[in-house]
Amino acid sequence: MPDARILGRAEFARQTSAGGSGDPRVAVTSDVDPRVAMVLEVLSGREAESVAAEWDIEAQVVHRWVRDFLVAGTAAVTNRPDPDEARQRDRFLATFAHELRTPVTVAKGWAMELAExxxxxxxxxxxxDVLTDSLDRLSTSIYDVELAACVSLGRVRVNRExxxxxxxxxDLPGSPAVRTGASLxxxxxxxxxxxILRDLWLTAHRDPAPSSVAVDVIETSAWTEVRVVREGTPISPAVLKALFDPFGANDDTTGVTMGLYIARALTVAHGGLLGAEGDDDTTVLYTRIPRPSTDQEES
Structure with a gap:
């Protein structure tokens, strides 16, 4: 499950900032993706645990990025692309078709009614009204795929401010106030x-209905983390896994199709990561966005 784990509350609460000799946020102002910067530091000889602590991130995530980096490099050098790529493409197309099927069917039925x-x-x-709603859903699905394609090709323009x-x-449904860190x-x-926030918010409200959902914002030395905290019946690990890797879970019984794929892709475009943590009473969906350098904070 990309950038997502189900943890106990104790580990979730561990968000300490370990000191480093440099400012990890320097990558935000350069052309180097923060995750690539971490991988290169590990490959240069630093311990992954040390790099992870400097960036306020879990060590196992850094280990996974290093592994993925090496696998991708091996595939490029040997001219043997990952055999899963075609399968992932086919799953994506199946998911997209599933997203379009319902609004198209509904629109067709009501168009026939109007023709009578x-x-x-x-x-x-x-x-x-129904036709307008169906066309809006189609437009949203097409925009989702455009976003996904742009991100995969590195063509998403991220205008940071x-x-x-x-x-x-x-602007979310219900117009919630930020519970913690409202001024950040x-x-x-x-x-x-x-x-990204909209997708996390809607996911947190999926059935079974939660008792409450809140938005919290925290800062560490390297990240601004926006959390959507769901209290009550948690989202099961199986559903969370499907949400983060939705291509094979597009049946009508789960309601999971595109899931959090777009939110994760847009977070990645910022050089951040999307994840989930939780216990028996709480599910926390979060996006971590790299903080700017000191110069940018003052501008």
């Missing part, structure tokens, strides 16, 4: 971070 003569005005008005997370939260700013693209 003598349709009562109230039924015609309802047909137009200091963003008030509280303002983005007020994230250095991110406002439109993309808004989309």
């Amino acid at each position: 003569e003598g349709l009562p005005p109230e039924d015609a008005a309802r047909a137009i 200091h963003v008030a997370v509280g303002a983005l939260a007020r 700013l994230a250095y991110a693209d406002p439109a993309l971070l808004s989309r």
Whole structure:
């Protein structure tokens, strides 16, 4: 499950900042992705645990990035691409087709109703409403795929600025206030971070209905972390795994299709990571965005 783990509360609470000789945020102002910077430090001889502590991140995540980096490099050098790539592509196409099928079917049915003569005005008005909703769903799905394709090709433009997370939260369904860290700013693209937060918020409200959902923001030396905290019946590990790797879980019984794929892709475009943690009472969905350098914070 990319960038996601199910942890106990004790480990979740461990967000200490270990001192390092340099400022890890320097990567935000350069052309080097923070994750690549961490991998290169490990490959240069530093312990992964030391690099992870400097960046306020879990060591096992750094180990996985190093492994993935080496696997990808081996595939490029040997001219033997990962055999799973075609399978992932086919799963993605199947997922996308599943996302389109329902609104297309609904739109087709109501268009046939409108084509019939003598349709009562109230039924015609309802047909137009349903058609509009179906077209909106189609438009959203197509935009999702465009975003995913742009990210995979490295073509997403991330226009970073200091963003008030509280303002983005007020645009969510129910207009929630940020519970903790309301005054903190994230250095991110406002439109993309808004989309990430929306996806986390909607995921946190999936069935079975939670008792409450809140937004918290915290800062470490390297990251601004935006958390969507769900209290009550937790989201099961199996569903979380499907949400982060949705291509094989597109049946109607789970409701999982694109899942958090877009949110993760947009987080990756910021040089950050998306994850999930939880216990028997709580599920925490989070996005970590690299903090800017001191010079950028003062600008």
